Every structure is written in C-alpha cells, then in structure tokens.
Amino acid sequence: MLKNDLYLRALRGETVERPPVWMMRQAGRYLPEFRALRDQYDFFTRCQTPELAAEITVQPIRRFPLDAAILFSDILVVPQAMGIDFKMKESVGPWLETPIRTMEQVQNIVTPDVQETLGYVFDAIDITLEKLENEIPLIGFAGSPWTILCYCVEGKGSKAFDIAKSFCFTQPEAAHLLLQKITDTTIAYLKRKVAHGVSAVQIFDSWGGMLSPADYQEFSWQYIHQIVEALASETEVVVFAKGCWFALEEMAKSKASALGVDWTVAPEIARKLAGDKVTLQGNFDPARLHSTPETIRKMVHEMITRFGKDRYIANLGHGILPNIPVENAEAFIRAVVEWKA
Numbered sequence: 001m002l003k004n005d006l007y008l009r010a011l012r013g014e015t016v017e018r019p020p021v022w023m024m025r026q027a028g029r030y031l032p033e034f035r036a037l038r039d040q041y042d043f044f045t046r047c048q049t050p051e052l053a054a055e056i057t058v059q060p061i062r063r064f065p066l067d068a069a070i071l072f073s074d075i076l077v078v079p080q081a082m083g084i085d086f087k088m089k090e091s092v093g094p095w096l097e098t099p100i101r102t103m104e105q106v107q108n109i110v111t112p113d114v115q116e117t118l119g120y121v122f123d124a125i126d127i128t129l130e131k132l133e134n135e136i137p138l139i140g141f142a143g144s145p146w147t148i149l150c151y152c153v154e155g156k157g158s159k160a161f162d163i164a165k166s167f168c169f170t171q172p173e174a175a176h177l178l179l180q181k182i183t184d185t186t187i188a189y190l191k192r193k194v195a196h197g198v199s200a201v202q203i204f205d206s207w208g209g210m211l212s213p214a215d216y217q218e219f220s221w222q223y224i225h226q227i228v229e230a231l232a233s234e235t236e237v238v239v240f241a242k243g244c245w246f247a248l249e250e251m252a253k254s255k256a257s258a259l260g261v262d263w264t265v266a267p268e269i270a271r272k273l274a275g276d277k278v279t280l281q282g283n284f285d286p287a288r289l290h291s292t293p294e295t296i297r298k299m300v301h302e303m304i305t306r307f308g309k310d311r312y313i314a315n316l317g318h319g320i321l322p323n324i325p326v327e328n329a330e331a332f333i334r335a336v337v338e339w340k341a
Contacts, residue, residue, distance in 0.1 A: 004136045007068040008199055010313050011236040011257040011279055019304055019312045020067035021336035022139075023329065024240075025319030026060040027072045030329060033059050043088040047074050050123035057124070057138075058131045063326070064333045068137050068200075071128060071193075073121055075143025075204060078185055079152055081117035083110050092156060099155030101167065103174040111181050114188045121189075125196040137199035142190055142227075144205035144241070145182040146220035149175065161210050168219050175219065183223045187230045200236040200257070203227060209243015216247055228254050238281060242318060248273035263288075263317030267306035281313040284332065289316075289324045293331035300335035309341060 002008070007020040028034060034056060037046065046052045056072040076086045076094055089095035100106060115122070128138055151157070153164040168175040190201045208220050224239055231237050232255035239251060240260030251259050252274040259278055261270045263285035270280055284303060289296065304314060314336040320329060 002134055002137055002199070004067060007137050007313065008236065010311065011200060011238070013277075013279060013311050015310055017309075018339050018341075019307075019309050019314045019336060021314040021333055022066050022068040022070065023060075023316050023320050023332070024070075026064075026066065026070065026329075027056045027058075028320055029322035030320055030324045030326060031059055031063070032326070043074070044080075046072070047077060048120045050120050050127050053121075053124035054127035054131055057128045061132070061136065064330055065337050066136065066333060068139055069128070069132060070139040070141060070202070071121070071125060071198070073124070073141070075141075075148060075206075076151065077118060077121060078142060078182065078189060079148055081112045081114060081189075082181065082185055083112070084152055086151070089156075094151050094156055096152065096155040099163075100152045100178065101163075103171060103177075106174045106178045106181070109178065109181055111184050114185065114192050118189060118192070122192055122196045125193060125198060129197050138197065139200050139202055139238075140190060140193035140198035141202040141204060142186045144203050144208065144220060145179045145186065145223040145227075146211070147205050147207045148182050149178055149219075150207045150210070152178065161207055165210065165215075168215075179219065179223050183226050187227055190227065190231055191234065194231070194235045198235070200238060201231060202238040202240060202260070205239070205241035205244065208241040208247070213246045216244060217250070221247060221250065225254055228256050232256070240281065245270065245273065249275075252278045258313060260315065261317065267303065271307070276311065279311040279313060280307060281315050283317040284315070286316045286318050286321050286324070289320065289328045289332060291328070293328060296328060296331045297335040300332060301339055304336065304339055309339075 009016055010020050053072045057069055061069050080086055087095045150161045150164040153167045228237050236257040238258040239256045242262050245265040258281050261282040263283050
C-alpha cells in the first residue's frame, strides 16, 4: 500500500485535503546531482542503464516533498526499439541520420517485442520501486505517436516541424501507417510498464499544438485515443498535449483520468472546456520559476484557487527549465504542500 496516494486520489476525482504536486522533468538538469551524472554518462547511457535511470528518478524525491515520481527515460526509446536509430547530438539534441521520408522506409519499420527491446526500462521500474519503498506512486510515460513522428520525419528538433507536416499532407497513407506502428508499440510498452508496477501513465504530445484543430484530430488525437482506450481499464491515464487547449472538450469525452494544460490557457477556460468530470493538471509557466520564492508562492496559491483543490494536480505547464534555481523549484513544491483552503 502506498503511504501517500494523494496523486492517485486526485486522478480518481476523490475529495482531497490539498492538490498533489509534481513537476514535469523534475529529475533534470536544474539539480546539481543530476548534472554530476550527466558529466559522467551520455544521455542514452543514462536512459538505458537501469541503475542510473532509477537513481536519477529518485534524486528529486530525496530533496522535495513531491507526491509522485516519474521514471527517468525519453520518448525516443520507443522509435529506437522500432529500429529507428536516434542519437543525442551535442548542441543539437535528438538526431536521426536518415529521417523517415518514404512509404518504403515506413513499411520496413518493425513493431518490436518490447520486452526484448525495452527491457532496460522495465528493469529501471523494478529498481525504482524498491528505492521508493511505497512512499509515493511512480508514473510511466510515452510520447504521443504524432510527436514521435515529428522527430522521425524531421530527423531533429524543429520550431514548426514543417517537413513532418508536409509528409503527412503529401503522403497521408505512409503517415498513418507510421502513426499506427508507433501506436501499437506504445500500447505494448505502456502495458508492460503497468505490469511492472507504475501507478499511472502519461502521454506527452509536445508538438500537438503545431497542428490545426482538424489536423490534430486526424494525425494526433485519434492515435492518443487508441492508447487511452487500451490502457484505461488497467491504470490511470494522463494526456498532456501542449498548445492543444482547443481539443480539451473532445479529450474530456475519453477515458483519460486527467488532462494536462500549458500556461497559455486560463484555468477557468480549461475547466469550462473540459467540464467537471476530468482532473486537470498544470499549468504554471516554467519561466515563472525565475521569480522570487515569495512571488512563486503567491502565484501558486492563486493558481490552486482558480483551478480548485479537487480534480486538480499542481504542475508546471511544461518541463522545468535547466537554469532554474533549486530553491525556486522547492518554493513551487512547498507552496502546494503548505496550501490550506
């Protein structure tokens, strides 16, 4: 039994004494102990070495009174498992030497046995759960099929992912085949994470906001929806689609337990669009963590008041930035933990 199940109770819509809090990318570059490991091991070595991934996952838990841990990994381990050879290139980020641009390439992509290709992730879950000692829940995650397609087709990060969008619009058959292969792999991957003991899963659609509402339905949401449908009977599912406030009403009709929102939508509008039957998560602007601890505390309390304490998970509107002072991150977390109605 979990000693602190506040996060899970909020996902289930139960009445809580205060909102739970965690931060996207909370095991990250703002922590000096993370940077120490980064200086010793390259990025994917950290992801693919279970002991390192587990250690990084629990680093922020040792420092802060967080209500959930999220497994240290990366969304690109899924395409890697499918034979798409992503590297992490210095000063560039994700890098694919031969981007996916043709139907023939898509047809050659495998839908792998996730136990064989991603076993290191499941081993990391096992080690992390031992370290957590039932204190708080562990979240597993995956990228949305659309977001992964963006990297596969573009071959690297982009401000607009124009090449990826062009691929979808000029070769829709190839795009949908690729999206379905990613979806099938992701479902198997997340189901295996649940079998190994994660308490919830989150789907990150980082680049959903690149699409128009109609294109979002065609190239992103329908595939996320498949994942939600496949997992909802087994675990709590959270969908975070950055820049996709326009889809909240449609998403709220799904079996998702919670919807993440970024800082560009007011809490009141998010509630109105999503209704009162789904938990919302967010949406503090990560850059606002550069404010003073006093300002952060005041703004966090205002955010909770606007969202309401029930059916709400306090979080950032995207991942924490690497140059945020540790004391400011702590101010954010403690502002939630110390909140009183």
